[in-house]
Amino acid sequence: MSKNKYLQNTVKYLTENHKVVFPFIPIHERRLPSSMRLIGIIESIRAIIFPGYFGSPLAKEDSLVFHVGIGVEKIFNDLSHQIFDVLFLQSDKTDSAQIRTEARNLTRDFLSRLQRIKQLMSSDIKAIFDSDPAAKNLSEVIFCYPAVKAIFNYRIAHELYLMNIPLIPRIITELAHVETGIDIHPGAEIGEYFSIDHGTGVVIGETTIIGNHVTLYQGVTLGAKNFTLDELGHPKNTLRHPILEDNVIVYSNASILGRITIGHGTIVGGNVWLDRSVPPYSRILQTKAVKQDLTDGAGI
Secondary structure (H helix, E strand, O other): OOHHHHHHHHHHHHHOOHHHHOOOOOOOOOOOOOHHHHHHHHHHHHHHHOEOOEOOOOOOHHHHHHHHHHHHHHHHHHHHHHHHHHHHHOOOOOOHHHHHHHHHHHHHHHHHOHHHHHHHHHHHHHHHHHHOOOOOOHHHHHHHOHHHHHHHHHHHHHHHHHOOOOOHHHHHHHHHHHHHOOEEOOOOEEOOOOEEEOOOOOEEOOOOEEOOOOEEEOOOEEEOOOOOEOOOOOEOOOOOOOEEOOOOEEOOOOEEEOOOEEOOOOEEOOOOEEOOOEOOOOEEOOOOOOOOOOOOOOOO
């Protein structure tokens, strides 16, 4: 078979009767939001939250208003287009004027939340610095720590999630997940002064609630123990993830599962499997290792 014939057959297979052969891969005739453009928006927000660190290196105290002004205008223009795309994609309306107005109003709402995002990120960076003796200064934390990128994307996505904007919040957190290995669902509620040390493998589920001054280490899972199905066999969106009250520390590779409450001031040790609530100031440790003499692998 010639190369051209082979290519034609491939195209034919992938396109003929698409809805029948590939029923779970929808084709959208309307424009989808763009991951690449959302990355650009995140970078624009990063530049005005961390002036001088990202964006223009010329953003100094005396030119801050100028640089932030340019950034805010760019964010408004770019984000309103992305919000319009996702709203229009999920709408049954053909008149786009009303949806465009809604997208602009939602973007204005988001811009009003940037001050809150900056305040929270300031406390998060201080928390990460305070919890890690290896950090030499705050600049090192901002530039180098993957937790800062993951938490930053989450803080942006969470505000968009609260505004009921579809799809975009999840794209934003998954962009950080791919890059850092830290998986935070935009629906999770996380208080101030939040720290993740190292971070690889951390999972924070959609209905998780985390208080203030909480620290997680690498590999921690705040997940669901089980879930119920609806009449169509799809998982129900229930309150299925844990609540961590203030000043909780969870060490590496611990799994905290289900809608349970970890009381304030509790320390959860490494490798713990926890599916029950514990009172404040608890100390939860894994069972001590049991020594057993084995010969040639016997008993394993």
